[in-house]
Amino acid sequence: MAPLRVSIALLCVAAAAGRVSAAVDVPDGFAVTSFSVAPAGALVGALDRLPNGRLALFDGVELAEIDPLTGSKVHSLHTPASTVFASFVRTDPTGTYALFGETSNHEIWRVPLAGGAATLVATIPYNYACWFRAPGRAVIAHGDASFQSTRIVELDVATGATDVIADVPGPSGPVAFDADGNLYYGTNDPSFPAPPHQQTVLRFAADAVLSALGPGSLTDTQATVFATGFTAISSFAFDGEGDLLVGDSIDGVVTEFGPDGAPKGALAVESHGSFPSVGPLAFVPGNATDAQFAPFQSEDAGALYALSTDFLTFNDLNRIAPRRAVASASPPGPVPAGPFTFGIEHAPDDGFGLLFVALAPLPAELPVTHAGTTFPIGFDPATLLGSAPILLDRGGALSIAANHPGGPLTLVAQAALFDPGLGPVGTTTPLVLTFR
Numbered sequence: 001m002a003p004l005r006v007s008i009a010l011l012c013v014a015a016a017a018g019r020v021s022a023a024v025d026v027p028d029g030f031a032v033t034s035f036s037v038a039p040a041g042a043l044v045g046a047l048d049r050l051p052n053g054r055l056a057l058f059d060g061v062e063l064a065e066i067d068p069l070t071g072s073k074v075h076s077l078h079t080p081a082s083t084v085f086a087s088f089v090r091t092d093p094t095g096t097y098a099l100f101g102e103t104s105n106h107e108i109w110r111v112p113l114a115g116g117a118a119t120l121v122a123t124i125p126y127n128y129a130c131w132f133r134a135p136g137r138a139v140i141a142h143g144d145a146s147f148q149s150t151r152i153v154e155l156d157v158a159t160g161a162t163d164v165i166a167d168v169p170g171p172s173g174p175v176a177f178d179a180d181g182n183l184y185y186g187t188n189d190p191s192f193p194a195p196p197h198q199q200t201v202l203r204f205a206a207d208a209v210l211s212a213l214g215p216g217s218l219t220d221t222q223a224t225v226f227a228t229g230f231t232a233i234s235s236f237a238f239d240g241e242g243d244l245l246v247g248d249s250i251d252g253v254v255t256e257f258g259p260d261g262a263p264k265g266a267l268a269v270e271s272h273g274s275f276p277s278v279g280p281l282a283f284v285p286g287n288a289t290d291a292q293f294a295p296f297q298s299e300d301a302g303a304l305y306a307l308s309t310d311f312l313t314f315n316d317l318n319r320i321a322p323r324r325a326v327a328s329a330s331p332p333g334p335v336p337a338g339p340f341t342f343g344i345e346h347a348p349d350d351g352f353g354l355l356f357v358a359l360a361p362l363p364a365e366l367p368v369t370h371a372g373t374t375f376p377i378g379f380d381p382a383t384l385l386g387s388a389p390i391l392l393d394r395g396g397a398l399s400i401a402a403n404h405p406g407g408p409l410t411l412v413a414q415a416a417l418f419d420p421g422l423g424p425v426g427t428t429t430p431l432v433l434t435f436r
Contacts, residue, residue, distance in 0.1 A: 024278070024308055024318045025269040028349055028396060029295020029425065031323035032268070035071025037307075038315035045086035047280040047307055047317075050113065051095035055282060055305060057317065058086040063100055063111060068284060068305060071317050078111045078118045088280070090130040090138065092157070099138055099157070101127040108140070110157060122160040124153070128172035131236075133209075139165065139183070143172040147190045152183075154213065165209060166218035168202070176236035176244070178259070181206030184226060184244065186233030194250060199230040201246060201257075226261045235279035239293040240286070240302050247279030247306065254278055254306055254320075268320055270308040278308045290367045292374055296348065296417060296426035297322040324376075325396070327413055327431035334434040337406035344390075344398040344428055348419035351392040358412045359383035361432050371424050378430025379412040390415060409435040 023034040038044045042060030050056050054074060055066040062079040063086075066072070077098070084102035091098045091113070099121065101108045106125045109118040126143040128150075133139050138155045140162070150172040153162040165183070173186030183204040189195060202223035212218045227246065234249035244257045245267065252270035257263055270276040281304060283293075288300035303321040308314075325347035329340060347353070358379035365376040392398050414430040 023272060023314075023316055024306070024320070025271060026267065026320055027265060027295060028346075028419075029297070029322060030267065030320055031299075031346075033319045034308075034316045035319075036314065037066065037071055037317045040313045040315070041311070042315055043083075043085050044307055044309060044315045045280070046089040046100065047282045047305065048089045048091050048098065049282045049284050049305075050091055050098075053284060055284075055317075056089045056091065056098055057307075058089060058100070059315075060086075063089060063098075066317070068303070068319060077113070078109065087128050088130045090132060092138075093132050093135045099130055101130060101140070103127060108155070121157055122155055122162070124155070124162070126172065129174040129235075131175045131177050133177055133181075133183075139175050139177070141172045141175045141185065147171040152185065163213060164217040165212045166204065166220070166222075168220045173199075173233045174236045174247075176238065178238065178244070179242060181209065183209045184236060185223070186230070186236065186246065187220075188232055194232050196231050196251075197229045199233055200228040201226040201230070201233065201244070227255075227257050227263065230255075234277075235281045237281035237283045237304065239283050239304065241292060241294075243293070245281055245283065245304060247281050249277045249279050252276040252278045252308070254281065254304070267304060268306055268308075268318065272310065272314075275310045275312070276308070277310065278306050281306050288367075290374060292322075294322060294373070294425075295419070295422070296324055297374065298324060298376060324426055325415070325417055325428040327415065327428040329431065329433055333432075334436050335404050336436050337404050339401065339403050342400045342402050342413065342431075342433075344392065344415060345396070347392045347396040347398070347415075347417050347428070348422070348425055349392070349394055349396045351396060351417055351419050351425075353390050353392070353415040353417040354387050355390045355413065355415045356387045357385045359385065359410065361412045361430055365430070373424045373426065375416055375424070375427045377414070377427065379414050383412075385411075392417075404435050407435070411435070 026032045038059040046058035057066045063077045065074040084104040087101040098111045111118045129141045152166040171188045173188045176184045185202045187199045203226040204223045232250035235247035237245040254268040270278040286300040286302035291298040291301035293301040299321045306318045360380040360383040365378045368375045411433045415428045419425045
């Protein structure tokens with residue numbers, strides 16, 4: 001009867017717990033770690049993922065390889081001969097080099113990732129953004145001195161030749177290609193300050209892009225509006241599910257959109273400093289192919305990296321990743337006979353769930369999908385003692401007074417979590433409790 005008495009005792013009373021704040025605000029179900037990567041006032045302006053999982057970042061002086069877990073420099077990739085304002089860095093699909101663009105001299109350089117000197121590829125006026133359509137074929141958005149129009153061109157990296165794909169009005173915005181070959185472009189307004197929430201993400205269909213290669217070109221009227229409501233679109237990235245992540249430099253927000261353009265909410269808000277801004281962006285996939293980059297999911301789904309600054313006091317690299325809720329006990333174990341506490345933290349605010357108690361853990365968590373959400377299950381269902389509903393407080397926490405009646409025992413506790421507005425969102429990490 002001891003296992004049954006303990007499993008019932010785990011379901012008693014809820015109490016409040018605190019939240020952890022960070023430099024960049026992220027929604028519930030995500031965690032952020034921020035690193036200072038350049039001195040205040042430095043002209044930080046380029047970021048991309050490298051084939052080895054690290055990051056390429058321009059810190060105002062050099063293009064460096066950065067450890068994404070510490071924010072520290074591994075080594076230098078390229079140092080310009082003079083001070084420049086970086087516009088982009090983008091790794092070629094072959095993983096052998098990166099293109100580095102800057103607007104001080106309007107130059108685009110090819111930087112070998114295995115070492116060696118960079119070579120000048122082309123001089124393109126007011127180059128702003130880059131994305132590879134295919135190996136050796138980079139699509140560049142660049143403006144003119146009036147900031148009234150932008151030209152999107154394909155650059156042949158081997159020859160430096162360009163081919164016009166589209167002409168669009170306004171200052172330059174970011175470009176990106178999805179897995180189906182559709183081209184995305186973020187519009188911008190020439191006025192300053194820009195009118196709030198008036199800019200859009202355009203999508204040029206893949207067949208239209210192909211028709212514009214060679215003779216002919218497109219205009220913005222041949223694109224569809226993918227998403228709208230932005231003030232100053234600065235950067236794009238795609239997560240592991242193909243969702244488009246959009247950085248808005250004036251609003252200081254990164255917003256997520258599904259492949260159909262449906263908004264999924266803000267992923268990051270930079271609200272600190274005098275002129276908060278966020279972007280460029282880079283997404284680094286995780287180790288688990290079945291994990292989702294979504295609230296309360298496994299960190300193995302990958303991480304979004306975003307540069308943030310107020311141009312005066314800080315330049316931060318922010319690592320944003322899903323965070324599963326955590327179950328813990330005090331004392332942590334082995335638990336002696338007598339009273340102890342069991343708790344859950346970082347769960348959905350005012351959420352609810354089912355708490356499962358079993359006798360044995362699984363060797364490795366088993367992913368189970370329900371209603372489109374992956375639930376990693378860590379207990380052996382064959383040893384399940386029972387389950388009961390739980391209610392979380394306004395801080396997404398639960399604290400339960402429990403009692404161990406005595407005797408050796410091992411239990412596994414894990415909760416399936418639900419958000420009142422989102423439905424099923426994930427599980428806690430399994431907690432193995434050993435009792436004396």
